[in-house]
Amino acid sequence: xxxxxxxxxxxxxxxxxxxxxxxxxxxxxxxxxxxxxxxxxxxxxxxxxxxxxxxxxxxxxxxxxxxxxxxxxxxxxxxxxxxxxxxxxxxxxxxxxxxxxxxxxxxxxxxxxxxxxxxxxxxxxxxxxxxxxxxxxxxxxxxxxxxxxxxxxxxxxxxxxxxxxxxxxxxxxxxxxxxxxxxxxxxxxxxxxxxxxxxxxxxxxxxxxxxxxxxxxxxxxxxxxxxxxxxxxxxxxxxxxxxxxxxxxxxxxxxxxxx
Amino acid sequence: xxxxxxxxxxxxxxxxxxxxxxxxxxxxxxxxxxxxxxxxxxxxxxxxxxxxxxxxxxxxxxxxxxxxxxxxxxxxxxxxxxxxxxxxxxxxxxxxxxxxxxxxxxxxxxxxxxxxxxxxxxxxxxxxxxxxxxxxxxxxxxxxxxxxxxxxxxxxxxxxxxxxxxxxxxxxxxxxxxxxxxxxxxxxxxxxxxxxxxxxxxxxxxxxxxxxxxxxxxxxxxxxxxxxxxxxxxxxxxxxxxxxxxxxxxxxxxxxxxxxxxxxxxxxxxxxxxxxxxxxxxxxxxxxxxxxxxxxxxxxxxxxxxxxxxxxxxxxxxxxxxxxxxxxxxxxxxxxxxxxxxxxxxxxxxxxxxxxxxxxxxxxxxxxxxxxxxxxxxxxxxxxxxxxxxxxxxxxxxxxxxxxxxx
Numbered sequence: 001x002x003x004x005x006x007x008x009x010x011x012x013x014x015x016x017x018x019x020x021x022x023x024x025x026x027x028x029x030x031x032x033x034x035x036x037x038x039x040x041x042x043x044x045x046x047x048x049x050x051x052x053x054x055x056x057x058x059x060x061x062x063x064x065x066x067x068x069x070x071x072x073x074x075x076x077x078x079x080x081x082x083x084x085x086x087x088x089x090x091x092x093x094x095x096x097x098x099x100x101x102x103x104x105x106x107x108x109x110x111x112x113x114x115x116x117x118x119x120x121x122x123x124x125x126x127x128x129x130x131x132x133x134x135x136x137x138x139x140x141x142x143x144x145x146x147x148x149x150x151x152x153x154x155x156x157x158x159x160x161x162x163x164x165x166x167x168x169x170x171x172x173x174x175x176x177x178x179x180x181x182x183x184x185x186x187x188x189x190x191x192x193x194x195x196x197x198x199x200x201x202x203x204x205x206x207x208x209x210x211x212x213x214x215x216x217x218x219x220x221x222x223x224x225x226x227x228x229x230x231x232x233x234x235x236x237x238x239x240x241x242x243x244x245x246x247x248x249x250x251x252x253x254x255x256x257x258x259x
Numbered sequence: 260x261x262x263x264x265x266x267x268x269x270x271x272x273x274x275x276x277x278x279x280x281x282x283x284x285x286x287x288x289x290x291x292x293x294x295x296x297x298x299x300x301x302x303x304x305x306x307x308x309x310x311x312x313x314x315x316x317x318x319x320x321x322x323x324x325x326x327x328x329x330x331x332x333x334x335x336x337x338x339x340x341x342x343x344x345x346x347x348x349x350x351x352x353x354x355x356x357x358x359x360x361x362x363x364x365x366x367x368x369x370x371x372x373x374x375x376x377x378x379x380x381x382x383x384x385x386x387x388x389x390x391x392x393x394x395x396x397x398x399x400x401x402x403x404x405x406x407x408x409x410x411x412x413x414x415x416x417x418x419x420x421x422x423x424x425x426x427x428x429x430x431x432x433x434x435x436x437x438x439x440x441x442x443x444x445x446x447x448x449x450x451x452x453x454x455x456x457x458x459x460x461x462x463x464x465x466x467x468x469x470x471x472x473x474x475x476x477x478x479x480x481x482x483x484x485x486x487x488x489x490x491x492x493x494x495x496x497x498x499x500x501x502x503x504x505x506x507x508x509x510x511x512x513x514x515x516x517x518x519x520x521x522x523x524x525x526x527x528x529x530x531x532x533x534x535x536x537x538x539x540x541x542x543x544x545x546x547x548x549x550x551x552x553x554x555x556x557x558x559x560x561x562x563x564x565x566x567x568x569x570x571x572x573x574x575x576x577x578x579x580x581x582x583x584x585x586x587x588x589x590x591x592x593x594x595x596x597x598x599x600x601x602x603x604x605x606x607x608x609x610x611x612x613x614x615x616x617x618x619x620x621x622x623x624x625x626x627x628x629x630x631x632x633x634x635x636x637x638x639x640x641x642x643x644x645x646x647x648x649x650x651x652x653x654x655x656x657x658x659x660x661x662x663x664x665x666x
Contacts, residue, residue, distance in 0.1 A: 077552070092550045094543035096611035097536075105540055106551030114532050119473050 004031045005068065007198045008053070008084070008167050013062035015048055022048040023059070023222045025248070030167060030198040035189060037209040037230070038202045040219035041242055046202050049219070050169055054086045055079040085160035086169040091152055093159075095145040099137065100125045102144055103159045128162050129154075132191050136184065150181030157188055161197065168192055169200040174208050186212050206235050220245045280485035293663065300656045301605065301620045304649075305627065312631035319631055322507035329505075329515040330443055332626035334359075334577040335593070336518050339600040339618035340525050341569030344562045346601055347529075347542045349610020350407040352566045354396060354414030355597055359574025360422045360589025362389045366575060367584045368425060370436045378438040386571050392418070393567025397560035407563070415594070423586055431585040434578060442517070443580035446510035455516060456502040460495045467491065514576055518619070521572070526615040538562060542610030573597070592643070596625050599646070603653040624649060 006029035015023040023045045030036040040046050052059045055073040064071055066082050073079050079086075093102050100118070103125045109117040125140050134154045137147070144152060153173055160168050170189065174182045189212050192199050203209050209216060210230060218225040218241040225245030228238065291299070312319040338355055345352045366385035369376040376384070392414070399410045426432060434440055447455060467487050474481045505511045529535035537558045540548040549555050577593075578584050602608060603624050604617025625646060632642045 076550070088550075090546075092544065092547040094540045094547050094611070096543035097539060101536060101540075102547075105536075105547065106553050108533050108536060110533065116531050116533065116536065118531075119477050119479060122479065123477055 004033065006031050006065075007067055009065040010049070010053065011063050011065070013049065013052065013059050013064075015052060015057075015059045021222055023052075026062070026219065026222070026224050027227075028217055028224065030200050032166070032198050033193055033196045034214040035193050035199045035201055035212050037213035037216045038200055038219065039204070039206070039209060039216060039238065039242060043221075044219040044242075045222040046219055047171075048222075050086065050171065050200075050202065053079065053084060054169065080163065083164060083166035084169070085163065085165040085167070087153075087156045087160050087171060087173065089171045089175060091156040093144045093152060093156060096143060098143050099129075099140040099147075099155050102155060103128070103162055105159075107163070124162070125158075128158050131195070132158055132161065132188055134158060134188065148181060149177050150184045153177065153181075153185045154188055157185075157192070161192065161195075165197070167198045167200065169202070171202050172204065173201065174203065174205060182208065206238055209238075210235060218242055218245055221247060223247050280483045283483050283486050296660050298605070298616070298620065300660070301603070301624065301653070304652075305620075305624060308624065308627055308631070312627070312634070316631070316634045318634055322504050323509075324630065324634070325501075325504050326446070326508045326510075326512060328623075328626055328630050329512050329518075330580060331630055332622045333443065333512075333514040333518045334573045334580065335597050335600050335625065336573075336619050336622040337521055337576060338570050338573035338593075338597040339604070339622055340521060340615055341566035341573075342598055342601040343604075343606050343613055343615050343618050344525075344529070344538060345407075345566045346598075346606045346608055347538050347610060347613055348559060348562055349542045349608075350400075350559070350562075351598075351608075352396075352407065352411045352563065352570075353594060354392070354411040354418055355566060355570035355573075356594030357415055357418035357422055357589040358389055358392050358567045359570040359577065359593065360584070361392065361418045361425070361574075362386065362571030363574035363578035363588060364422055364425045364432070364584045366439075367432050367434055367578060370434060370439065371432070372435070375436070378436045381436070382439070382575060385575060386568055389567045389571030389574075390564050393564035394560065396567070397563030400563060401556040401560050419590070422589060426584070426586050431583050433583045439575070439579055440582055441513065441579075443512070443514045443576055444582075445513040446505075447513060447516070449506040449510055452502045452506050452511040453499075455511060456498045459498050459519070460491065463494055464491050514579075517576070521569075522615060522619055529615050534558065534561070539611055542612070544611075570597075592646075596622075596646070599650045600625055603650055605653075605657060607657070621653075624653075 009029040011027050013023050013026040013028070014021070026045065026049060028038070028049060038046050038049070048057075051057055053064070053073065055076045055078050058074060064073060066084075071078075071082060073082070073084075094105065097105070100122050104121050109121050111117040122140060129135075129137065129140065132154070134151075136151055136154070144155065147155065157168070157170070157173070173185050173189065177185060186208060189199060189201060193212075193214075201209070201213065213230045216228045216230055216233065216238060218228070218238060220242060225241045225247070228241075309320065318324055338359060341355065342352065362385040365388050366381045369381040369384055370378070375381075396407075396410050396414050399405050400407045467482075467490065471481045471484075471487065502511055505515075529538065537548060537553050540551070540553065541555055541558055545555060574589065578588070600621030601613070601618055602621065604613075604619065604621030606613025606617045628646055628649060629642060632645065
């Protein structure tokens with residue numbers, strides 16, 4: 001698995017918001033069939049990096065390679081066309097719609113001339129949930145408002161992988177979940193990897209990270225501190241990297257280089 | 260009157276279980292216990308109201324009054340259909356009362372001699388004007404992100420003024436065109452009443468069976484045939500009873516048929532098309548809709564246009580019923596009754612929840628109260644107090660059952 005080429009590779013990415021340098025020469029990659037955790041303290045640049053990959057905003061400099069070809073992602077549509085799907089922390093589900101309607105939102109199937117093809121969408125939704133071993137839903141016609149936090153996360157993930165996606169980015173998938181539901185979601189994350197998808201998981205919870213991740217990228221103050229193989233490192237090492245990792249460039253904070 | 264069949268949601272993700280008649284009934288009872296009461300409270304409320312009025316005045320449940328009721332409620336129902344869509348977005352449209360009047364007055368003035376327009380052209384011109392008004396209001400709401408409350412409040416004032424300006428000093432303009440008068444004053448001959456009733460039942464039978472056929476073709480569980488037969492029998496009973504009663508008097512009102520067709524069309528749009536799905540999605544979670552690639556502002560704009568057009572259509576019906584328009588057109592309690600109809604019928608003011616049929620149910624409640632009070636010769640003050648109380652009870656029932664659903 002470690003021999004496969006990265007499907008998504010970002011090199012020397014920089015991005016600034018006005019005077020604030022959010023990312024400086026960041027390198028990041030993920031391979032098919034692996035879970036790459038992306039960790040870092042608040043303000044380390046995790047979200048900025050993810051939003052750039054998802055096409056929410058563009059990077060100032062650096063290159064993104066997808067499947068070996070350099071690509072330019074200008075908007076969310078470009079990212080979706082490549083097969084990059086992001087599951088945001090707030091999940092972006094419409095509570096008042098049922099599971100099927102949410103999974104197909106914006107990409108509904110139509111029976112010409114204009115009738116929604118509910119039967120076909122229902123079948124596909126069930127198939128996708130099956131393939132992810134999501135079995136806790138009573139019915140795909142339940143409204144999302146009736147679902148538990150873990151079930152919502154599952155629906156949001158299923159929605160993301162439904163579209164032949166190849167890279168799935170999960171933003172804090174276990175935040176705000178109880179123990180049992182966290183387990184359920186982590187199992188789902190592993191299932192995605194086992195299906196050969198490239199999974200990027202942003203998390204603050206190192207316990208969760210070590211449970212599922214194959215590799216861990218640590219960002220600190222907008223720079224890549226290091227990329228670690230999960231089995232070959234420890235929580236202490238990662239915590240140290242997050243809080244005091246060695247930086248190449250320290251804008252205006254030269255003293256911290258030796259910290 | 261007839262909501263399109265719900266998408267049956269009986270598919271289990273883990274395994275598709277067979278659906279028998281008794282299981283289906285049990286499922287319905289479970290939903291009731293969970294607080295998912297649907298139209299039940301309002302139907303019970305209507306029965307209670309009918310019993311009260313009948314005991315106070317024996318003419319209430321007469322064929323004559325039944326036909327009157329249909330004619331009285333049609334205008335508000337049609338306006339309230341537009342209100343449902345606006346409320347589904349979580350928005351409000353306060354301009355509908357006077358937009359309905361602007362449309363009706365504009366149409367009526369086009370019919371005036373000597374150079375009167377053909378009736379169809381006059382109606383279409385009126386509705387086109389309504390669409391333009393909705394487009395303008397929608398433009399300000401979406402382009403500048405102004406609250407719909409304020410933009411349509413401004414509209415309320417502006418269109419009230421326009422009505423006065425258009426009518427001028429004449430005070431009242433009488434409608435001469437016989438076709439336009441017959442919109443609200445023509446009654447189907449008895450035989451045609453039966454034919455139309457039969458067509459309605461046939462239409463829904465075919466619709467339900469088509470649903471079953473599609474799901475069977477994909478090996479998906481379907482609503483049991485027993486339930487479908489029950490639904491059709493119930494529908495046939497209600498439809499033919501209505502036709503029979505109406506035929507005892509003047510016959511089925513044409514405007515009742517127009518109302519029914521509009522209800523069916525807009526129920527289909529809300530439940531079975533992308534546009535309808537997007538309206539619900541925006542009302543439920545605007546950000547989710549945006550991220551899903553839905554052009555939120557375009558949908559909102561279309562809904563405000565729709566709201567104005569439905570208001571215009573309702574205005575034409577109201578004008579036809581009165582055979583005239585005057586400086587008071589679109590005023591009074593029309594706006595509040597139209598919004599109250601949608602809300603009493605079960606559409607939430609907070610967006611994302613409600614059905615087109617609630618326009619009909621709420622308008623039926625309001626028209627029933629007005630009609631019954633009219634028979635009792637009570638003052639307008641009592642009418643308002645009772646209607647207001649019913650509105651409060653309706654939202655109270657909704658809030659309580661909602662809480663039961665969520666806990």
